[in-house]
Amino acid sequence: MWKKAIIAAPYLWLLLFFLTPFAIVLKISLADPVFGLPPYSQSASLDNFAFLFSDKLYALTYLRSVFMAACATILCLAVGFPMAYGIARSKSGTRNLLLLLIILPFWISFLLRVYAWMGLMNSYGTINTLLMWLGITDQPIQLMYTDFAVFVGLVYSYLPFMILPLYASLERMDHDLVEAAQDLGASRARAFWDVTWPLARPGVIAGCLLVFIPAIGEYVIPYLLGGPESLMIGRVLFDEFFANRDWPLASAVAVILLLLLVVPIALLQRYQAREQESAT
Amino acid sequence: MKEQSRFITSVLAFGYAFLYIPLVLVVVYSFNDSQIATVWGGFSTRWYGELLRNDQILDAAFLSLRIAVTSATIATILGTMAGLALARFRRFKGRTLFSGLITSPMVMPEVITGLSLLLLFVALQQLIGWPGQRGFGTITIAHTTFAMAYVAIIVQSRLMSMDESLEEAAMDLGGHPLRVVFDITLPLIAPAMLAGWLLAFTLSLDDLVIASFVSGPGSNTLPMYIFSKVKLGVSPDINALATLIIVFVSVGVLLAWLVTRRRN
Numbered sequence: 001m002w003k004k005a006i007i008a009a010p011y012l013w014l015l016l017f018f019l020t021p022f023a024i025v026l027k028i029s030l031a032d033p034v035f036g037l038p039p040y041s042q043s044a045s046l047d048n049f050a051f052l053f054s055d056k057l058y059a060l061t062y063l064r065s066v067f068m069a070a071c072a073t074i075l076c077l078a079v080g081f082p083m084a085y086g087i088a089r090s091k092s093g094t095r096n097l098l099l100l101l102i103i104l105p106f107w108i109s110f111l112l113r114v115y116a117w118m119g120l121m122n123s124y125g126t127i128n129t130l131l132m133w134l135g136i137t138d139q140p141i142q143l144m145y146t147d148f149a150v151f152v153g154l155v156y157s158y159l160p161f162m163i164l165p166l167y168a169s170l171e172r173m174d175h176d177l178v179e180a181a182q183d184l185g186a187s188r189a190r191a192f193w194d195v196t197w198p199l200a201r202p203g204v205i206a207g208c209l210l211v212f213i214p215a216i217g218e219y220v221i222p223y224l225l226g227g228p229e230s231l232m233i234g235r236v237l238f239d240e241f242f243a244n245r246d247w248p249l250a251s252a253v254a255v256i257l258l259l260l261l262v263v264p265i266a267l268l269q270r271y272q273a274r275e276q277e278s279a280t
Numbered sequence: 281m282k283e284q285s286r287f288i289t290s291v292l293a294f295g296y297a298f299l300y301i302p303l304v305l306v307v308v309y310s311f312n313d314s315q316i317a318t319v320w321g322g323f324s325t326r327w328y329g330e331l332l333r334n335d336q337i338l339d340a341a342f343l344s345l346r347i348a349v350t351s352a353t354i355a356t357i358l359g360t361m362a363g364l365a366l367a368r369f370r371r372f373k374g375r376t377l378f379s380g381l382i383t384s385p386m387v388m389p390e391v392i393t394g395l396s397l398l399l400l401f402v403a404l405q406q407l408i409g410w411p412g413q414r415g416f417g418t419i420t421i422a423h424t425t426f427a428m429a430y431v432a433i434i435v436q437s438r439l440m441s442m443d444e445s446l447e448e449a450a451m452d453l454g455g456h457p458l459r460v461v462f463d464i465t466l467p468l469i470a471p472a473m474l475a476g477w478l479l480a481f482t483l484s485l486d487d488l489v490i491a492s493f494v495s496g497p498g499s500n501t502l503p504m505y506i507f508s509k510v511k512l513g514v515s516p517d518i519n520a521l522a523t524l525i526i527v528f529v530s531v532g533v534l535l536a537w538l539v540t541r542r543r544n
Contacts, residue, residue, distance in 0.1 A: 002458045007372060010362035010428060014381040017425045021396030024403055038402050079298075082291040089288070098292075100537050105299060107529045110486050111503050111510075112522040116302035119309060119514045124319065126305055156298065217389025219489050224510065234391045238489075241395060251399070254392045265387050272383060 084166035169203025359431025367439035394493030414496030431476030438472035
């Protein structure tokens with residue numbers, strides 16, 4: 001009895017507030033927009049999907065989102081891997097402090113952290129003031145409202161998601177293996193690719209997925225830092241819904257975004273399940 | 281441990297500078313007297329004064345805090361139940377779907393969660409007339425839904441790393457299963473529940489996108505207010521607000537760290 005109640009309460013909550021909403025999104029993505037409340041018809045057709053596939057703009061926006069998220073993931077990995085390695089190899093006292101400093105930004109508002117870059121990258125912001133003072137440029141460089149700014153925002157916000165799983169893998173690694181490989185005559189690069197990298201791979205995969213999945217649907221960063229032409233799909237969905245009030249089309253955009261993410265999300269869940277098992 | 285290579289040390293220095301310089305600059309500019317937030321006009325604390333006189337910010341902050349406390353509490357209760365179910369009940373009907381439902385809200389893009397919940401609320405309103413108004417209630421439900429997943433994972437991994445023998449011993453001595461949960465299991469996982477509550481609380485205070493979807497006219501959370509303001513550009517009173525949050529969070533986290541380190 002009590003056992004059933006413990007399972008049932010969270011189960012029913014999630015069925016009602018997480019699974020049912022998806023069924024509704026799917027249903028509305030097949031409807032037509034109408035005037036009135038709610039602004040969708042009861043009919044069902046694939047018109048919205050046909051429209052999304054025929055209009056080049058949407059296809060391009062999906063591709064752009066995948067491309068931006070992929071680049072941000074690679075940049076995070078390039079910065080995050082040496083950082084995670086350095087943290088894992090430092091003395092245990094410093095290591096805890098370094099880890100704490102990676103986690104600390106998590107607890108500070110995401111929105112305010114993105115906002116902090118607005119003051120840095122403005123035409124008269126800190127970076128441009130510094131560059132002009134150093135005499136590197138005599139006119140402000142356009143940093144804000146560019147793809148560059150979006151990349152900076154994405155890497156800045158998601159870097160901790162990359163570092164933490166990488167650290168978890170690297171910290172468990174037995175460093176004697178690397179030394180053994182080097183003693184046996186492997187070069188440092190060879191020891192890295194043949195020993196460190198394979199052992200770190202679970203962390204690399206988890207970190208990449210944890211950055212890629214949320215980055216693809218990102219709304220705040222492209223809105224605040226990106227230009228009007230740097231469209232990403234999260235922003236398009238938001239605008240279809242709020243500015244154009246086209247609920248069926250917004251739902252169809254969401255359905256396709258979800259389909260794009262099914263494979264990465266399934267991979268991440270399989271990885272997490274395996275981690276849980278190996279932890280016990 | 282041996283010396284770090286120069287490459288690793290410089291990447292670490294660069295990485296931490298990258299993470300912290302923007303925050304430090306926001307703090308510095310919050311004491312800037314100038315109306316234009318990026319030009320230095322002398323030291324002043326006037327923006328903090330203006331912050332305290334801004335009723336819109338205070339109302340939004342109060343609403344956000346109410347939502348965060350309520351949703352974190354419900355999420356901790358439901359998440360603990362879910363974590364218990366996943367860690368201690370090895371087999372039950374629908375377990376695969378259940379564990380999928382627990383982890384999915386964490387990885388779902390916010391725009392999708394927000395849109396789908398709003399559509400559910402609109403459909404429910406058509407069907408049964410509830411929720412009549414969107415605001416505190418709907419945002420709390422939305423935040424509970426994604427935060428309980430985090431609590432469940434934290435509680436589950438704590439339970440997995442814990443040995444079941446204490447619970448089994450209590451059960452063997454004739455303790456009612458529910459009593460065992462309250463007398464043995466809950467005190468043991470209390471630190472995990474507290475960590476989960478704090479995480480749920482922070483996630484709720486942090487959320488902009490989902491709240492924007494499921495809130496109604498007139499109910500602005502703090503992130504919604506900040507967003508409507510920073511859309512127009514850098515503003516000095518937001519710098520002051522950000523500074524308060526940065527200082528408050530940093531002091532809290534550092535204190536917690538020192539306390540746990542002392543205990544170990």
